[in-house]
Amino acid sequence: MKLSERKKKILQIVVDDYIETAVPVSSKNITDKYLKDVSSATVRSELSALEELGYLTQLHTSSGRVPSPEAYKLYVSELMVKDKLSAKELGYIKKIFTERSGNIEYIVKDAVKIISELTDYTTIGVPATGSDEQIEMIKLIRVKKNTALVIIVTQSRLYKDNYIELPEGMDEASINGASDFLTKIFGGKTLIEVTETAGDTLLQFEEYKEIFYKVIDALKAYVSQGDNVLLEGEDKILRHPEYTDIDRIKGFMSMVLSNEKMISILHDDGRDININVKIGSDQNPDGLPDGCSLVTATYSVHGHKLGTYGVIGPSRMDYQKVVAVLENVGRILENILSHEE
Amino acid sequence: MKLSERKKKILQIVVDDYIETAVPVSSKNITDKYLKDVSSATVRSELSALEELGYLTQLHTSSGRVPSPEAYKLYVSELMVKDKLSAKELGYIKKIFTERSGNIEYIVKDAVKIISELTDYTTIGVPATGSDEQIEMIKLIRVKKNTALVIIVTQSRLYKDNYIELPEGMDEASINGASDFLTKIFGGKTLIEVTETAGDTLLQFEEYKEIFYKVIDALKAYVSQGDNVLLEGEDKILRHPEYTDIDRIKGFMSMVLSNEKMISILHDDGRDININVKIGSDQNPDGLPDGCSLVTATYSVHGHKLGTYGVIGPSRMDYQKVVAVLENVGRILENILSHEE
């Protein structure tokens, strides 16, 4: 079904206006504000045609029109005029990222903050586990008498949040020996390979057996996504008039605060193409409630996934801005990170 | 002003009932449910006396009574019957903590989760920076060609989130030398001492000068509280009928999501006595909005502050449960951590 140019134009006006005002848009409103050269009656017939086609809905017979999920989809893919960020905004993004030189954990967190700040919507981020990257180094560092920190370095990442207990009386030389040894046998393999096949590999090394199994456990902990969901601006949803209903707010909050749910919603897009828009509707229940939309972007550097970021808000969302912010943050981020190496 | 036993009893009943039902309590309600041996008229005169004294308020002439902030204060300090946790709950706390053997970062996070889960209120936690603890070891670990991880071990803590850039061509021996050297000159000093006096100390060491200043910067980053506020169950406030008003919800959320605000509210209690209750009111504006209460507890092990935890909710809060949970979590936590060493 091909839409006439005028229908497209009118649909774009309806979506734009509704995004801006949150009020159902009427034929008169359209002719007054945007299309002064036709009468409201003409627009009226176009509107009812668009409704017939499934792009618009009415709350009741005598209210203006509201875009349907279909309309938003079309809007994002064809109708919308792409937005550009101001020099000030671009400068802000660059400034934040360059201040954090090197510290990738912070950069990932900052990205979520920046996106939320510039778009003014709730933003989530799920860092990639990096379990498909090759191990460059494994190192044990004694930090207490019988405790060692397990550090794993891969091409783009550094894992350093797990500890193992050392056998009584293990001396510095054996610790270093174990480190070198682990690096030798697991270097070049990916984390996921190691966690899956490690059992067999290690069976033969009687000497370090005990300690090696503990290291593998630490590795497994790194690979599991865990509670690694970043969230920023969860209260920003409250600014929007469609979130005045307490039950809706509850639904939104419990969704957004559930790590499992967020991970599943952000992860079921197989393709790691850049920007991806999901519009919640009753029909295809991908977990997103009706009236709620999610724009996601997956960033990567040198082919390694860095993580997925999502902006979540009412379907009546400022897609122009959101898409522009996600694209630019991604571009700048990838630029900076790839230069650094 | 001394209250008669019966006034106390009645005040306790009012607070208990209001906490449970969130409905202004009437004289009839009291005689029906709790005090069957007197008439409602008697209770009525007691209630108006308590109102005169400032413990109760009325929304309008023909509504029941609601406790004032004063009433809650008295309730917590004198009237309330202390609650005990069930064996199941105690077991749950122990189980979670012992599963995380050793990993203090996770333990602190888990504590917030446990408290929020058991009390069913929004919970915040501010880990102490540990800047008053003595340094045991400083270690630099090369993780990339020109990047090293800075690890600092103190009596109860491990810092390992900052990196420094290494001078071109620094070899393994010099890195280890620098580590040993830093440990030697700063070992035994507290983090705060080092950040304040380091400049002078280091001036003399031409050789490592460049690298040492970077290490000091990393140290400073560790000491600053930063964005280290843990939050759990921020949506739980929505269950309570007093948070049906959207503006109130907004206020609550923006307060709870502001790290600065939370740190300031949790930190202005000089004494580090165990449990501390703040009841928000219009009068003494300690940042807590009217109708909102905060119960805090500061935990420490071996004299070192571990962090401060706070349960935040409507003034009509289940103080019995909250206080019991905070006390028990603290006790178990301190037990486990002091045994471990």
Place this chain on the structure above:
DNA sequence: GTTAGCACTCAAATTAGCAGACTGCCAACT
């Protein structure tokens, strides 16, 4: 294909009225 005009519909706001829940007060009682 476009337009003006008119009838129709429906939500939202306003009003009035009534039932119910409490209190406060007073006079009587123990």
Place this chain on the structure above:
DNA sequence: AGTTGGCAGTCTGCTAATTTGAGTGCTAAC
């Protein structure tokens, strides 16, 4: 003196009825 029953007064919350106004759909004319 403290307690009680009873009654008048006050305020909320609910419901039903009414009005207002925005917006559409339809039709006849251009």
